[in-house]
Each structure stands twice: as structure tokens, then as C-alpha cells.
Ligand SMILES: Nc1ncnc2c1ncn2[C@@H]1O[C@H](COP(=O)(O)OP(=O)(O)OP(=O)(O)O)[C@@H](O)[C@H]1O
């Protein structure tokens with residue numbers, strides 16, 4: 001895969017020992033169309049934060065290419081993307097709060113749910129090492145998980161009118177896959193996800209998320 005060299009070159013430009021700065025780092029997680037982009041944008045504005053995402057823009061152009069690869073290679077791309085994002089988080093969190101739209105929890109939740117088949121009870125048991133945050137990856141201070149009923153999620157996907165990705169179609173068609181992804185998110189540890197009900201209005205979801213962030217990160221005004 002010739003593009004792999006280019007992605008690795010981007011990674012080589014990044015610091016390998018990314019340390020968080022003094023400002024809070026908040027991750028926003030959830031299935032597609034649960035409202036992550038909507039919420040991260042309002043939080044960015046309200047906290048005067050820097051908004052980052054994983055995979056980061058510098059490797060965004062390679063994403064479609066890796067999405068067509070087998071799961072292991074595709075996941076390697078997303079995993080490396082998290083480490084590149086970590087170096088941006090380290091840099092930006094020295095001077096302002098940082099909001100991250102998808103990070104390690106997304107990569108792990110989708111990867112684990114893909115490798116396991118059938119019901120969520122077939123997932124590795126709670127507290128399994130697969131649910132632990134990688135020791136060498138910069139940790140966010142708080143991760144909010146947006147939860148939404150499958151019916152409302154589908155309404156929002158259809159309302160968006162965009163072309164669906166292969167994984168989005170699979171999530172819609174395969175109720176068990178969606179349940180495995182959601183359950184894996186909920187089992188992640190260090191940090192665990194704090195659940196936010198995303199079925200409320202955009203204003204209400206923002207208000208609840210804002211309150212939680214202020215409670216957990218008391219340096220934010
Ligand atoms: N609280 C809400 N109530 C109603 N509609 C919402 C709410 N939040 C977001 N939406 C709408 O739902 C759709 C999906 O939202 P958004 O793009 O923010 O989700 P996302 O989680 O970032 O999706 P993806 O992961 O696929 O990029 C958009 O059309 C958005 O306007």
C-alpha cells in the first residue's frame with residue numbers, strides 16, 4: 001500500500017512522548033449521527049477550545065483508501081491516527097482546552113465489535129485488558145458518550161441525506177453489531193465514558209454536556 005509510507009511519514013513528524021498540557025482534554029464519542037460534530041462545535045465555541053479529531057486532517061486524505069482494506073489494516077490506520085492526534089492534543093492543551101471528536105474509544109469499540117460475532121454477551125468480559133486505555137497514549141480528562149435510540153439515529157442519518165459509509169449501512173442492518181459497539185463503549189476503562197442522553201434537543205444536549213464538563217474539569221469557566 002504506497003499510501004502507508006506517506007501516513008508513516010506524517011507519524012514520524014510527531015512527538016512520540018506526547019504529554020498533556022495544563023488545560024482539560026475532553027473526548028466526545030458515540031455511534032455515527034448521534035450528534036458528535038454538532039456538540040463538539042458548540043463546546044468549542046463555548047469553552048474557546050481547540051477542536052481536534054481522530055483521524056486528524058493531515059492523514060484525512062488517505063482515509064478512503066484504508067477504509068477499503070481488510071479490518072486489521074483499516075484499524076491500524078485509525079490506531080496510528082490516534083497517536084498522531086495525541087501529539088496535536090499535547091501541543092494545543094498547553095494553551096487552551098481541547099475537544100476531541102472521536103479518539104481511542106472509537107477505534108477500540110468498533111474493532112472489538114467487528115472481531116466478535118453474535119450477541120453483546122459474546123464480548124470479552126467487563127474489565128478485560130482490551131477495554132483498558134493504552135499506557136502510551138495521551139489520556140483525555142473526560143470522555144462523553146452520546147447515546148441515542150436506533151430509531152432516532154436512523155432518522156438523523158436519513159435527515160442528513162448523505163451517502164452512507166459501508167460501516168453505517170452495517171450498523172443499520174445489523175442490530176447486533178450496533179449493540180456490540182455500544183456495549184464495548186460502555187465497558188471501556190481508564191477513562192470510562194460518561195453517558196449523555198443525545199435524544200434531547202441540540203440545546204439541551206449541549207447544556208448537559210457543558211454541565212458535566214464543568215463538574216469534572218473545574219478549571220473551566
Ligand atoms: N440533539 C439533536 N437533535 C436533533 N437533531 C440533531 C441533534 N444533534 C444533531 N442532530 C442532527 O443529526 C445529524 C447528525 O449529527 P452530527 O453530524 O452532529 O452527528 P455525528 O455524530 O457527528 O455523525 P458522524 O459520526 O456520522 O459524523 C445532523 O443532521 C444534525 O443536525
Ligand SMILES: Nc1ccn([C@@H]2O[C@H](COP(=O)(O)O)[C@@H](O)[C@H]2O)c(=O)n1
Pocket residue numbers: 032054055075078079082102103104106107108110165167
Ligand atoms: N478514532 C477513530 C475514528 C473513526 N474510526 C472509524 O471510522 C468510522 C466512522 O467515523 P466517522 O468519522 O464517519 O464518524 C467508525 O465507524 C470507526 O470504524 C475509528 O476506528 N477510530
